[in-house]
Amino acid sequence: MTSTAGFALTESTPLAIFTAQVEAFNAHDLDAFLATYSAEADVISSAGSTLSGRDAMREHYARRLATPGLRCDVLSTAPVGSRWLIAHELVGDDLTCTEVVATFEMVDGVIRRSMLMIGDTRPRDDAP
Numbered sequence: 306m307t308s309t310a311g312f313a314l315t316e317s318t319p320l321a322i323f324t325a326q327v328e329a330f331n332a333h334d335l336d337a338f339l340a341t342y343s344a345e346a347d348v349i350s351s352a353g354s355t356l357s358g359r360d361a362m363r364e365h366y367a368r369r370l371a372t373p374g375l376r377c378d379v380l381s382t383a384p385v386g387s388r389w390l391i392a393h394e395l396v397g398d399d400l401t402c403t404e405v406v407a408t409f410e411m412v413d414g415v416i417r418r419s420m421l422m423i424g425d426t427r428p429r430d431d432a433p
Contacts, residue, residue, distance in 0.1 A: 317414035319390035320382060326409075326416065330377050333370040339363060343415045350421045374399035388412070395429075402429050 322341055329337035339359050342348075348356040356362050369375065380393040390409045395402040404424030410417045 317411070319384045319388065319409065319411045322411050322414065322416060323382065323390050323392060323409055327377050327379060330370070330375075333375065335363065335367055335370055338366060338370070341416055343412065343417050346416055347418045348421065349418070351423050352421075372398055378402070397426070397429065400429060401426050403427075 326338060326341040329341060339362060342359060342362060344359050346356075346358065346362065348362060356365055375398050376396075378395045380395060382393075383391045385391060388411055390411070392405075392407045392409070394405045394407060396405050397403055403426045406422040406424070408420045410419070
């Protein structure tokens with residue numbers, strides 16, 4: 306069992322780690338979210354930005370997770386071996402969402418690197 310601040314994983318499969326990351330994101334639990342990443346993690350965005358390490362991630366995601374209604378809806382996942390996972394997601398608030406295809410590399414029970422391919426932002430189909 307892998308234990309990290311705020312939650313315990315019963316498995317360290319890519320899908321279990323990814324699921325814990327999404328649950329923490331949707332709960333706006335910054336510490337639990339960051340605990341799913343290695344201290345040296347890189348988050349690379351097709352928009353041109355790279356976050357390196359938990360300190361940079363904490364600064365970025367503290368602002369991001371303060372967005373009311375922010376959530377990640379997972380459309381599909383595809384584990385690739387014992388180390389990678391590809392996810393198709395809609396990320397946004399109650400009114401708009403952005404399509405994202407993300408790859409996650411897992412090392413030693415945490416996310417070592419994620420690469421985010423950012424699509425278009427659009428109104429949510431279920432918006433009020």
